[in-house]
Amino acid sequence: MSRQKQKKLGTILLLLFMLIPLIIAVFPLLALTLASLKPSTELMRYGLNIKPQFELWSLDNYTYLFTEGRVYFHWFKNSIIISLFSTVLALIFSSMVGYSLAMYRFRGQGIVMFLVLLIMMIPFEILMLPLFRMMIWLKAVDTYAGVILPMIIHPLAIFFFRQYSLGLPKELMDSARIDGCTEYGIFLRIMLPLLKPAYGAMGILLALFSWNNFLWPLVVLRTKEMLTLPIGLAGLLTPYGNNYDVLISGSVLTVLPIIIVFIFAQKYFIESLSAGAVKG
Amino acid sequence: MRQDSNLITKSGNVLKNVVYSPKKSLFYSQRLAPYVFIAPFLVIFFGFYFYPVSYTIIMSFQEILPGQIRFIGFDNYARLFNPTFYKALYNTTLYTFWTIVILIPLPLIMAIILNTKKMKAKTFFRACIFIPSLTSTIVAGVIFRLMFAETETAFANSFLSFFGFDSVNWKQNGATLMFLMVGLASWRWMGVNMIYFLTGLQNIPKEMYEAAEIDGANAFNKFRHITIPFLKPVTVYVLTITLFAGYKMFEEAYVFWEINSPGNIGLTLVGYLYKEAFQYNQLGFGSAIGVTLLVIVAILGFIQLKLTGFSSNGGK
Structure with a gap:
């Protein structure tokens, strides 16, 4: 009996302990959401606090986003287009490399693997200056292509697809070959469907990277209508606080879609992250 | 291995002389296929990685003015x-130090608690603590600044x-700004690192603990002799990415002061690179900062891997 009680007490203590990181994690986002309901002048004067002032609450900031804050929608659209294209292209190219590294033995295989690891080590920040000059030369400054191009190879994704492909049934390859299927047909028609969970997991992670990416879009994008959400929002962070209405409600709308996706696809998020840690 | 025209089936039977039409055979051959698969990767690697790295190194020895470029040695x-x-080096190093001090032990403790049998509502806690990682540094910065x-x-x-304490001008002084930057990074990364450690913990075979219990090991012994050794590869991974991310830090400082902060209290190495290259158009000097960053990261990475004895299959 007392042992049972002890166990229960332990559980309660653990729950209470874990409540601390839980509150630290969730509270700021809740506070931001509540703040987005208040007039921006209020925020400027008092900063972010948690006093519930129901009489001040309204959706004014959001209607402003939909009506006068039009540029916000450009940013939203740009972020979606850039995330979509860089994710899809990165998935295609990375899965091809990962797949061939796992399923074939060929001359230079070791070198390719080494190059993948090398890319992981090189900080992107160092490539920035020559890449920027290259974008000027390619006339890709201030275009979607300029942001997307360097992002279509992702070493972590290649690694992930290699690990995942190692588990594919190689016998299927042989029997498909006998049936006259080409190597590319094997990949597209037989292996691709088997790789679906891998595409799901990596797709979500790459889309998140791209959605939140900051430094490279900051360098490449110039005009106000071409900016992505993080860059646009960062520009609103002035010391004068005159943009707080768009800034706060805009920030909430930036995070919200991702949190919704996360709630439904939690398993995929966690899986794709785990792949990096175990094989790292 | 010269069996292009033969196919070997699973059972080892060789099907002789499978005929391909000569034009198709090369592109469709099993030997060429992997190269076709990796071709786009190689193009991108040479275009967007190999060339820029080499060019950064060359530029770091040049003075680049509009219309004229000259080599100036090590100037x-x-x-x-x-x-x-x-x-910048001091700020970056201090920031990296604090993120490592916070972002390894705390997520580890949280992962261990979430992995115990006694804990309830594990998925709920895991999901909630992970949520900050979904925000961009900018949105997190907006929240922190408010x-x-x-x-x-x-x-x-x-x-x-x-x-009963006085108000603090958080952004205005070096120590509190460092607190804000480290706090911001910790808030966003806590959940990710926790997931890494959880994965590591779940990969420890349960029989190990059972066997240890039979041998009379107590909780501390089990932790010391099973959990820690098994978690080593994950810990090395987390340490490596935290170290690299620390030295590459830019956004966490940018959200508080953009590029120019009073007394450079928010200047990092990448911030300095950005400032020199894009604000003052000093491409050569900017490249020298970049190359120095690369060397620092490479040396630290090497030392760290030597000290921790990196082995990719240590846990298996």
């Missing part, structure tokens, strides 16, 4: 010996005044 590197660079605003009524300062 750009000699210019690095200045107080601004030291400040919560740690200078006014007395902002969350952090009203918290302090509740306990």
Whole structure:
């Protein structure tokens, strides 16, 4: 009996302990959401606090986003287009490399693997200056292509697809070959469907990277209508606080879609992250 | 291995002389296929990685003015010996140190608790603690700037005044700004690192613990002799990415001060690179900062891997 009680007490203590990181994690986002309901002048004067002032609450900031804050929608659209294209292209190219590294033995295989690891080590920040000059030369400054191009190879994704492909049934390859299927047909028609969970997991992670990416879009994008959400929002962070209405409600709308996706696809998020840690 | 025209089936039977039409055979051959698969990767690697790295190194020895470029030897590197660079290096190193101190032990403890049998509602806790990682540094920065605003009524300062302390000008001084930057990074990364450690914990075979229990090991012994050794590869991975991310830090400082902060209290190495290259158009000097960063990261990475004895299959 007392042992049972002890166990229960332990559980309660653990729950209470874990409540601390839980509150630290969730509270700021809740506070931001509540703040987005208040007039921006209020925020400027008092900063972010948690006093519930129901009489001040309204959706004014959001209607402003939909009506006068039009540029916000450009940013939203740009972020979606850039995330979509860089994710899809990165998935295609990375899965091809990962797949061939796992399923074939060929001359230079070791070198390719080494190059993948090398890319992981090189900080992107160092490539920035020559890449920027290259974008000027390619006339890709201030275009979607300029942001997307360097992002279509992702070493972590290649690694992930290699690990995942190692588990594919190689016998299927042989029997498909006998049936006259080409190597590319094997990949597209037989292996691709088997790789679906891998595409799901990596797709979500790459889309998140791209959605939140900051430094490279900051360098490449110039005009106000071409900016992505993080860059646009960062520009609103002035010391004068005159943009707080768009800034706060805009920030909430930036995070919200991702949190919704996360709630439904939690398993995929966690899986794709785990792949990096175990094989790292 | 010269069996292009033969196919070997699973059972080892060789099907002789499978005929391909000569034009198709090369592109469709099993030997060429992998190269076709990796071709786009190689193009991108040489275009967007190999070329830029080489070019950065070359530029770091040049003075680049509109219309004329000349080699100036190590002059750009000699210019690095200045107080601004030291400040950037100091800030970056301190930031990296604190993120490592916080972002390894705390997520580990949380992962261990979430992995115990006694714990309830594990998925709920895991998901909630992970949520901050979904935000961009900018959105997190917006939140931090509002919560740690200078006014007395902002969350952090009203918290302090509740306990009888004076308000703090969080952004304005070096130590509190460092606290904000480290706090921001910790808030966003805690959940990710926790997931890494959880994965590592779940990969430990249960039989190990059972066997240890039979041998009479207590909780501490099990932790010391099973959990820690098994978690080593994950810990090395987390340490590596934290170290690299620390030295590459830019956004966490940018959200508080953009590029120019009073007394450079928010200047990092990448911030310095960005400032010199894009604000002052000093491409050569900017490249020298970049190359120095690469060397620092490479050396630290190497030392760290030597000390921790990196082995990719240590846990298996």
